[in-house]
Amino acid sequence: MSSKIARYYPLIPVYAAYLILFLIGRNVTGMWQLMAMLVFYCAIGQAFNIFLGMTGYVDFGYVAFMGIGTYGMALSISHLYQIEGLGMWVILIGAVLAILMSGALSVAVGAVALRLRGAYFAIATIGVNEGFRFLIEGAKIWGGSEGIIFSGQFTHIFGRKTASLISTTWADIFVILVACLGAFVTLRFMLGKIGYALMALREDEDAAKVMGINVTKYKIIAFITSASLVGLVAAFAWGLKLTYLFPDEIFDISYTVECIIIVLLGGAGTLLGPVAGALIYGLSKYWLTIILPGFQLLIFAPIIIVIVVAFPEGVVGVLKRRVRGTVLEKFIV
Amino acid sequence: MAPLLRLENVTKRFGGLVAVDRVSLEIDPGEFIGIVGPNGSGKTTLFNVINGVYFPEEGTIVFDGRDITRLQPYKRAPLGIGRTFQIPRPFASATVRENIAVGAMFGTLSGRVGVDESLEIADQTIERVGLQEHKDKAAGSLTPVEKKLMEIARALAMKPKLLLMDEAMAGMHPNDIDQMVAFIKEIAQEEKIAVVSMVEHIMRAVVGMAERVIVLHQGAKIVDAPTKEALENPKVVEIYLGHPPEGQGC
Numbered sequence: 043m044s045s046k047i048a049r050y051y052p053l054i055p056v057y058a059a060y061l062i063l064f065l066i067g068r069n070v071t072g073m074w075q076l077m078a079m080l081v082f083y084c085a086i087g088q089a090f091n092i093f094l095g096m097t098g099y100v101d102f103g104y105v106a107f108m109g110i111g112t113y114g115m116a117l118s119i120s121h122l123y124q125i126e127g128l129g130m131w132v133i134l135i136g137a138v139l140a141i142l143m144s145g146a147l148s149v150a151v152g153a154v155a156l157r158l159r160g161a162y163f164a165i166a167t168i169g170v171n172e173g174f175r176f177l178i179e180g181a182k183i184w185g186g187s188e189g190i191i192f193s194g195q196f197t198h199i200f201g202r203k204t205a206s207l208i209s210t211t212w213a214d215i216f217v218i219l220v221a222c223l224g225a226f227v228t229l230r231f232m233l234g235k236i237g238y239a240l241m242a243l244r245e246d247e248d249a250a251k252v253m254g255i256n257v258t259k260y261k262i263i264a265f266i267t268s269a270s271l272v273g274l275v276a277a278f279a280w281g282l283k284l285t286y287l288f289p290d291e292i293f294d295i296s297y298t299v300e301c302i303i304i305v306l307l308g309g310a311g312t313l314l315g316p317v318a319g320a321l322i323y324g325l326s327k328y329w330l331t332i333i334l335p336g337f338q339l340l341i342f343a344p345i346i347i348v349i350v351v352a353f354p355e356g357v358v359g360v361l362k363r364r365v366r367g368t369v370l371e372k373f374i375v
Numbered sequence: 376m377a378p379l380l381r382l383e384n385v386t387k388r389f390g391g392l393v394a395v396d397r398v399s400l401e402i403d404p405g406e407f408i409g410i411v412g413p414n415g416s417g418k419t420t421l422f423n424v425i426n427g428v429y430f431p432e433e434g435t436i437v438f439d440g441r442d443i444t445r446l447q448p449y450k451r452a453p454l455g456i457g458r459t460f461q462i463p464r465p466f467a468s469a470t471v472r473e474n475i476a477v478g479a480m481f482g483t484l485s486g487r488v489g490v491d492e493s494l495e496i497a498d499q500t501i502e503r504v505g506l507q508e509h510k511d512k513a514a515g516s517l518t519p520v521e522k523k524l525m526e527i528a529r530a531l532a533m534k535p536k537l538l539l540m541d542e543a544m545a546g547m548h549p550n551d552i553d554q555m556v557a558f559i560k561e562i563a564q565e566e567k568i569a570v571v572s573m574v575e576h577i578m579r580a581v582v583g584m585a586e587r588v589i590v591l592h593q594g595a596k597i598v599d600a601p602t603k604e605a606l607e608n609p610k611v612v613e614i615y616l617g618h619p620p621e622g623q624g625c
Contacts, residue, residue, distance in 0.1 A: 233490065234490060235480055235481075235489070235490060238473065238476065238477050238480055238481075238490070238493075239477075239480075239481065241466060241468070241469050241473070241477075242466050242469075242477050242481075245465075245466035245467055245468060245469065246464045246465075246466060246467075248428065248464070249460065249464040249466070250466075250477075251427075251428075251447075251448045251449050252426050252427070252428065252448050252449075252451075252452055252456075252458050253449075253452055253477060253478055253481055253482050253529070253533065254449050254450075254452035254453045254481035254482040254483075254533065255449055255477070255481045256447075256449045256450075257449065
């Protein structure tokens with residue numbers, strides 16, 4: 043029994059980090075926005091890790107799932123605001139819609155692109171993201187290139203005061219909760235058969251196949267899970283927080299790149315990795331922007347190169363090896 | 376007794392190259408077969424056709440009474456086809472124990488072997504092959520011989536009826552080969568596993584293990600006979616040593 047519980051110990055440092063971020067944000071004046079940004083990075087890192095980290099496939103079109111998740115929230119609020127008495131349910135419907143839409147897109151993309159490997163998969167997925175954006179803009183779906191501005195409808199549902207509270211506080215708390223969910227799902231995967239299957243296909247897909255692993259099935263499970271989680275993150279962090287969306291902003295490939303950096307920096311395929319990666323990335327980006335505005339990217343690039351060279355398995359990957367055989371072993375995976 | 380594996384006129388082409396050329400063979404349960412042939416004779420392709428990495432253009436493959444010619448590899452493994460690779464392909468970052476557990480988890484027919492049970496099977500198999508002291512090491516950090524042993528353990532954890540071993544003894548010291556041969560034979564006899572061992576030039580492994588030898592040359596089966604007879608066959612000698620020049624004695 044105790045060993046069953048001990049399997050979940052690795053969640054402790056992850057949840058502790060989220061709790062600390064939350065408490066600092068609540069109690070230190072002016073820190074909420076920074077903490078919200080860090081948690082957002084943690085959440086997208088956690089979600090992307092389930093796919094990139096566990097399967098080893100690099101999806102350069104990952105931001106498409108964030109984009110379509112944001113649409114889920116936007117469509118729910120902008121279409122359902124007139125129905126009386128729906129209240130908070132609008133947000134729940136938006137969240138479910140975000141999961142379903144990003145999940146559906148991932149099935150469509152995965153069915154085609156997951157037949158490809160390595161660089162070919164990466165290239166195909168960039169195409170998907172750009173193509174999807176141009177489809178929305180060109181075919182004038184969901185407001186086309188003008189996007190959806192739903193702050194008016196949002197205020198109509200909740201009233202000015204509550205609406206502002208949801209946007210400035212609750213949206214970020216929802217992101218923390220999704221990040222917690224992401225960590226839990228990751229650990230469940232790691233402990234279960236699916237974790238072994240993903241490890242095997244990441245290390246050697248052909249060997250995995252002849253050992254009886256239906257690699258396509260497991261890749262698609264990881265892809266859908268990862269996509270719907272990040273769709274949910276974006277529904278809260280972009281949809282609910284900003285109450286507007288523009289396609290060229292939410293399909294911006296730089297978010298995909300940030301996700302990749304976070305996962306690799308922290309340690310691909312580890313549980314604590316995305317948190318460590320998000321904190322290192324988020325904090326350095328924040329400080330560099332303050333200290334040397336305009337130069338942050340110039341300085342940031344070499345820093346990332348140094349870290350990646352020094353810790354090829356990511357910060358947590360190295361840490362994991364260091365703590366092997368000590369009491370900390372149970373907590374860091 | 377029905378054969379465990381039956382190949383009928385199996386042909387596999389890569390463009391214009393006929394890698395496996397109308398090969399027919401039968402393997403009985405528990406038999407020890409050596410497949411011999413020089414480099415490029417189609418041995419590895421034959422293995423890949425048997426376990427589904429490639430589908431043949433012609434011919435049929437029947438395993439355990441079931442036509443598996445067009446069956447996906449991941450569906451074949453659980454029927455009881457285990458495989459080791461010429462160059463070991465461990466899941467490098469995972470531990471030896473986890474590697475072997477993967478075999479038990481996905482390579483058995485019921486498909487209901489859970490993680491804990493698989494790890495138990497892995498522990499038993501590790502003890503069986505004598506990798507206890509390495510079980511928590513990353514598989515990528517093992518020596519080549521240990522990796523081969525680990526691959527055999529991984530295949531054994533699948534509880535196979537047929538074990539395909541691709542150059543399992545290549546690069547090993549002769550003493551190790553004898554040990555390995557004895558060891559594989561013992562386990563296979565106990566578990567009633569048919570072993571097909573593919574060898575390029577380590578005849579020591581073939582002679583020690585195989586009851587029957589199949590010789591491939593340019594994709595075609597040219598000899599299929601009991602070991603001693605096969606290796607003394609003039610065609611086999613010619614493939615390996617070449618044709619003696621006319622009029623010159625050796």
